[in-house]
Amino acid sequence: ESVDLGEIMFSLCYLPTAGRLTLTVIKCRNLKAMDITGYSDPYVKVSLLCDGRRLKKKKTTIKKNTLNPTYNEAIIFDIPPENMDQVSLLISVMDYDR
Numbered sequence: 001e002s003v004d005l006g007e008i009m010f011s012l013c014y015l016p017t018a019g020r021l022t023l024t025v026i027k028c029r030n031l032k033a034m035d036i037t038g039y040s041d042p043y044v045k046v047s048l049l050c051d052g053r054r055l056k057k058k059k060t061t062i063k064k065n066t067l068n069p070t071y072n073e074a075i076i077f078d079i080p081p082e083n084m085d086q087v088s089l090l091i092s093v094m095d096y097d098r
Contacts, residue, residue: 006031006067008044008093016081023077023089025060027070034095039065041096048077049088062096 009026025044034040041064048056056077063069079087 004030004032006093008091010091012089014079014084016084019078019080021077021079021084023075023091025071025073025075027068027072028093029068031067031069031093033067035065035097037065039067041065042067042069042093043096044071045092045094046075047090047092048079049090050083050086054090055087059094 006028007030008028011024011026013022013024014020015022023046025046028042028044031040031042041062043062044060046058047054058075058077060071060073060075063071
């Protein structure tokens, strides 16, 4: 059985001439509440993988006390065109706790 944990909206753009992959995290909605307050402190973590190994990881800012955060943040990875078919992205929405 699948559990509905919410949705994430993002865009992906690759410029082969610059060797730049830009992932723009736009927003999330209807996230599952993870805190006792009935809200979460969500952020998005993006890992660049090559053959199952993590090469780099980057994250967005933390949005406090919301289940519908808006980010509009660009995350940029430099990837040469000859390596594009060997990499993948893992996008996770996490809850920040101290």
